[in-house]
Amino acid sequence: MTEALHPNVARVIEAGKSLGLTITTRRFPEGTKTAQDAANAIGVAVGQIVKSLVFG
Template identity: 65%
Template structure:
């Protein structure tokens, strides 16, 4: 386990704490985009969980969106009970989650965040989420994603 990145070890431990077995797969070339990840894994791009961090009325929130969809920021703002939704920078992502952009997993964050989940992810038997770095991912049942993250399933995609 010593050759596994410390962030991935944190995700494995956090998964155990919420009853999810994390079996990470490492891709040295990385998976910076949903399409890159799908190509590397050999799955549909819709099975990739994009972890998107935004500020809604200055409150940091997390959205898990299917790799085949684009986030509708006004829908995220409404789901979070706010009006303004704006991107946050890499420092805010790391401070709020403890992980870098591209590596934010569904659990094990530095602090509790409101989580919103694209219902299109539930149309798959298996989805793939980041495991702490942009080189590491793991598969899980989308229902486990909802339960383990404490997320609210709500329509988020841009039409």
């Protein structure tokens, strides 16, 4: 069974589509509470993690 996307995640995916972008999301059952946790989860440096995006 597939979990429904959070409305905010769905909104970002749709915004990307309207710009011709494909946005891929991942879920981590163990969580990624910090940027370092997120970096460790996907095997990149912490400087490669974006915590927040703001659209104007």
